[in-house]
Amino acid sequence: QIFSIFGSILKIITFTKNNQFQVLLQYSDPMNAYYAKMALDGQNIYTACCTLRIDFSKLTNLKVKYNNDKSRDFTRLDLPSGDGQPPPEPSRATPFATQNVIFTSYGGTTGFAPALGFTQGPVTPSAVPGQMTVAGVTGSPLNSVLLVSNLNPEEQTCTCAVCSNALVKFPFWIFTGVYGNVHRVKIMFKKKDNALVQMADASQAQIAISYLDGQRLYGKVLRATLSKHQIVQLPYEGQEDQGLTKDYSNSPLHRFKKPGSKNFQNIFPPSAILHLSNIPPSVTVDNLKNLFTSTGSTVKAFRFFQKDCRMALIQLASVEEAVQALIELHNHDLGENHHLRISFSKSTI
Template identity: 35%
Template sequence: MKRKLDGMAGTDPKRPKLSELPSRVLFFRNLPQGASELELTQLCSWFGGVTNVLKMKEKNQAFVEMESLPAAVGLMQYHAAGNPALIRGQPVDIHYSARQEITQKQKQQAQPGEPPAGNIIHVTFSHMVRPVDCDLLYRIFSQYGGTILKIVCFEKNGSHQALVEFSDVNPALTVKTVLNGHSIYQDGCVMQIDFSKLQQISVRPDDIHSRDFTVPLHQGGFPAQFGEPGPMGPYPMAPAVGGPSLVPGGPGLGPGRPSLGPGQGPVPGLVPRLGPGLGPGLGPGPWIIPATAAAANNGQRANSKVLLANNLNKERISCIALFKLFGTCGDVMRVKILYHKRDMAFVQLRDEAHAYRCLSHLKECPLFDAKMNLQVSKMQEVPLPPPHTAESYDGLTQDYSLSPLHRFASPGSKNALHITSPSQSLHLSNIPEGLAEEQLVHLFSQFGVVESFKFFAANKKMGIVRLDTVSHAIGALVTLHRENLAPFGLPAGDGRGLTISFATSSSAVTPV
């Protein structure tokens, strides 16, 4: 049985056709003004892959095509059971569409002159200061999930441009949302990213400015997934950083750049770090300059209480580690590690002021030896996963709104006066009575070399410990803060564990 949309003429041949029968295509209405394709994808991807998104901006409506009928049915059943579908905190209506797929013709009719969301992005570069080729774009874009199928670089209208084809729409949406308007290098190569109207990219085998990663290459280039067998056998693994460029005359990574190590990217040792602050002596390597980081430096405030953290160590990252680290600057309400991209996470703070403090103090801090990038998310809250889904069982989303570990819950808390960026020095309080200096030094030496330690003269329940690196200090904080010390063979004290925060630069310590 088909139903008409309220306020739409029944004779309009272009009106959305709804159905009571299940369909892979879902119709959304009452969307918040300016809701993005990425927000729709994030709402639906709990239940399965999203293969297409079609927005009708003037009507605040959209179609979303799921990869399978069971995925669409699961979404509808979950929200019909009394769980509202929320985007930016606003309930949205979802119905089955009478259509079974979203076609390119429908996209062009709904968004004339504006390419809809798809799996191909068009990148236009400005302020070119260094060459940008297919290999470099692969290294950058492959960090955002999915599989890159093809890349074509070309010159048009006096500007360097590129087309990048992904296996599906999800990574293309993520790349456009996260990297649009950002610079590859500190001093230039700004990317303007739009969706392309093309349905696929054609690559000529003899063109050095294009790559088809679905077939093996005789010289240069690399496939979409290293080490996986392709049509003609397994591909070679990626060479180590510091070796020659994969493309003759290409930018390369240059000698002396350290490899990323396990868990810092999908192609260890080859993918460049994202974000400024790579350190001295590394040369003019690829950077990604987030607009939000620049805004924070210019005194602008975050316009959301949700932050996006990426370049995380996916082998070691956990929700509780992010909760404790971000909790040094603000009260964390929820943490969500992306199910299909575990080096990225959303962190929801109490309000925008707490988010701004985290953005200012924690951007690019080394968490588990991975330099963490932070950006303001367009999301206004982190959704909880539906029950009985893989995400709910894996514990990748945690709600900390009622946690007793919030440092700033009390109005006028003095903790707000001592917020500082991560450093090698940690301030300890609530040290169990009778715990000796040697025992504390041994405890923290499990995380790195302890350079110095001292008790406060007036209060033996407080002290300062200094480790050899900021990364080791962060690791100790996120592991030991408010944890019972009994499992470490130490007196449990009152059972609340050590309270650990980053010490200010003025805190003096004595060498061990």
């Protein structure tokens, strides 16, 4: 139920090792496994109990011999139970979601195995009494549309002198795009501080929520949750929209175009330290510092990578400053056919 939020699980194997209850899960898509790890590692299944520790397994495929309470292959309903019990009923073996992740619980096995369960079907974490709730996750687990609220209405059009990117209609989508590919954005007509944001898939929506909710942007604290809407509807031909809806589905700024891209391994929470890349040789430290100060940022520290001067780290005065700088300067034209790439960093300077 917990892991099904992030994709279709094909196989599960449970076992005990070093007196710890452990589980191997195989998702149908490696991206789903990555998102599950990002969102659930370190979370408690129950309040202050059963902390998940998740890592990627070295196995590329799970071999399941039996369908019972210790293992299950949801692609093979014909497998024997192995203990004299009949095979699971088809109604309980429909795919409920998950490529391979292994997790352990530092709370012992008591209360953990029942919480895991093998019940199928889309279930939100909050639907199970006493179980974990992933921060900000409400609504349908298969929904890819976010409701982002408490935006600053005065900052919904980027007019800064250094931002030459004509694609930026609603700047906050660049922030959201750090955690997934944004396809559509719609500002609410009667509540300009609310917006619907359609991500590429439900997994990306969950990750975006976990990192966006509670972050400060343009002086206000963002709130992000799943919307009741399944899609962001584009205006019909001839329909007056006042420019409140934008389609970014073919944007060249998408960070996650290729499955298995290294970008998936470099998703980090918003921080005051930014990772800069695609820097041409002619650009100096002062050039980059001046670029960031021109947006109102205060540069606290800066250094190029010793082995690769195409990359650098820059530390700004606050996380909010870093978020705003990323929005305004990601894809900035540095000349020589180089556009600046910016992401949050877990490193220190």
